[in-house]
Amino acid sequence: MAEKATPAVRSALEAYRVAVSRIGKGTGVRAPRFRRDARDAAERASPAIPCWIMPHYRVSESLPVSLGEFDLVIIDEASQSDLTALPALLRAKKVLIVGDDQQVSPEGVGLEEEKIRSLMGQFLGNQVGLYRPQMSPDKSVYDLFKVVFAQGQIMLREHFRCVGPIIEYSKREFYNHQLRPLRMPRTSERLDPPLIDVHVLDGQRGNGKTNEGEARFILEEIQRIVSDPQMPGSARVGQDLTNTGG
Template sequence: LQVSESMPAELGLFDLVIVDEASQSSIDVLPVLMRAKKLLVVGDNKQVSPSNVGLASAQIDVLRNRYLHGQPHAAYLTPDMSLYDMASSIYESSVMLLEHFRCHPAIISYSNKNFYSNRIKPMRLSKKSEQLSPALVAIYTSQGYRESKNSKHINRIEAKAIIEEMKLL
């Protein structure tokens, strides 16, 4: 992490460290954690955990035993556990954020139904250009005709009608 290279290795350097997407953060976040007086872990247990590809568990065990021997919760520092996993194992209380602002309601509805028991409340207001309904609109252009030139077919009146409709979005 860049923190190791740019900040002094001083315990409690920051009053508060916030780790967002903690369900995707591995033990690589340890240099940041040691600099925190307090830690706020933000994550989602329904999201993917970090990949432990290329990490040898035996090497992690050696380092953990050498440098963290006797430290509480050191056993949770494994390549398979995310920071979110560790925090939820150590601390019982958590808060689930129920309002969702990131995705279009039609997109989050799948996850909401299949993973969150419809507890998520979509809050994003769609821009007119993002509205999905209706997905297809038929517009009749009575004056349209197809021109054929060099094996290309062009209907200029229909093209202009499409442009005018797009301007309305």
């Protein structure tokens, strides 16, 4: 793509990069000007760029404001995305929402319930009754689309991140054994058993969240593992712990 890009597109992309870097935290007096510069540059470059990847706030900050500008918008980790993702969706002809309702969602901590109800009544009064409650600050984009497109959900069952014994608890307790762990560890990666239940006899919570008994046990266990010559990479792990103050 870089080889095919015209000089005009390359210039626009460089102008976009410079403008976004100048925006910084977006609180400076010149930030509005840099946002305009970024949008102008993105508008010139977007016809030649098939895919843009950015956090939600960057969409409104630096992409042209145009309905249906993109053929497809994908919201990843949508169960952790609040309604600030909606401006990205307005730019889509089609939408793909990827999320997991078993993960942490927005909490809306510190927001006044009466104020929320008042704003929802003022600005969302014409929304479909079933959709309106899903547009509160304590709901995620995933929650909203799970209601709006209830007939279009597809569960992805193949799990590649963890080996079977590691994901077993979550698979049993949260996913009704519907996940299929497909990662097969190499011989050098295997630990048998991979999980061990330990009862720390002197473990108790002290002031705040400190549990000296558990912390002491964890440190001793790490020291035992890194000093075991049969553990691959033990010297490197030990060096990493030393470098980080562990």
